[in-house]
Amino acid sequence: MEKIRVELGERSYEILIDKENLSNIGERLLRFPLGKKIALVSNPTVFELYGEQVISSLRKENFEVSLIVIPDGETYKDFFWAYHILTKLLESGFDRKSCLIALGGGVIGDITGFVASLYMRGIPYVQIPTTLLAQVDSSVGGKTAVNHSLGKNMIGTFWQPVLVWIDVNTLDSLPEREFLSGLAEVIKYGIIWDKEFFELIESNRDKILKRDKSLLISLIKRSCEIKSEVVAMDERESSLRAVLNYGHSLGHAIETLTGYSSYLHGEAISIGMVYEAKLANILGFLNKNHFERIRAVLKNFGLPVEMPALIEPAALIKTVLLDKKNLHGKIRMVIPEEIGKMKINFEITPEQLRKALV
Secondary structure (H helix, E strand, O other): OEEEEEOOHHHOEEEEEEOOOHHHHHHHHOOOOOOOEEEEEEOHHHHHHHHHHHHHHHHHOOOEEEEEEOOOOHHHOOHHHHHHHHHHHHHOOOOOOOEEEEEEOHHHHHHHHHHHHHHHHOOOEEEEEOOHHHHHHHOOOOEEEEEEOOEEEEEEEEOOOOEEEEEHHHHHHOOHHHHHHHHHHHHHHHHHHOHHHHHHHHHOHHHHHOOOHHHHHHHHHHHHHHHHHHHHHOOOOOOHHHHHHOOHHHHHHHHHHOOOOOOOHHHHHHHHHHHHHHHHHHOOOOOHHHHHHHHHHHHHOOOOOOOOOOOOHHHHHHHHOOOOOOEOOEEEEEEEEEOOEEEEEEEEOHHHHHHHHO
């Protein structure tokens, strides 16, 4: 089992990565000062595949399990379904020692963490991410949120899990499109932090696409190490943590303008990374060779690299101006200077952004 510790003082926790470890989650939770009530939050697709295995493991250790299933998809990560989960917890008599478990992808992890941070002003929760995207990104770092029709993740909290439990075997059932979406975030870590990691991804396309288990564990571990290192230095995104938002200013705007239904998160982030790198090239920070390598590696993994034709630049810029990273009405972005090195919270004008969108 691979172990990574996220160092956050009294809020520190471990990320544990292995194969065939879902059936051991109940035993692991005995190490924590938790009550006996646990709510398992999932969606129908994931629960059908792995739910009974997790519930059996929990009940074996005498945990009382309540199941809360919400519909599958980004459009359901909203206040309505957060309220639904809160209602179920109240109806079941959950207290401050009770625990939530998020079994699923980023949507399930985000909304479960959000609810955990609100219920009785905060109760423990565990992440069991079942998608590559969630395993390398959203399950780690403590950002929780729900969406609004005017913007993605605009309503949220910082609330760290007590444990992230990763079983790479869940990736076997992941549809190809979802797998590639997760790879976008893996590639992001190489661009923002580790040139050698980027080159490893660049040179192992076939093995990665074949989902070689040992290589996947290495990719997931390194991605989590990078995110953990950044989060430990800047938990609440006052400065350095903004580096993790590369590709997200434009990516979130694309998701918002397409109603969270046309693009998976990683697909939108892929487009965002390409155009934010293009902007860096136009501004003279990123040389053409590095820009073309960034674009090529995303394209070679089957990820989209072109801005949707139906999105007007004016509408995109208007949505980007609502981004929570902005201050005093000025657009702030993370843009690459080279592969492995970024400019953080760089201020750009709408006109500069417009030039990159044409």
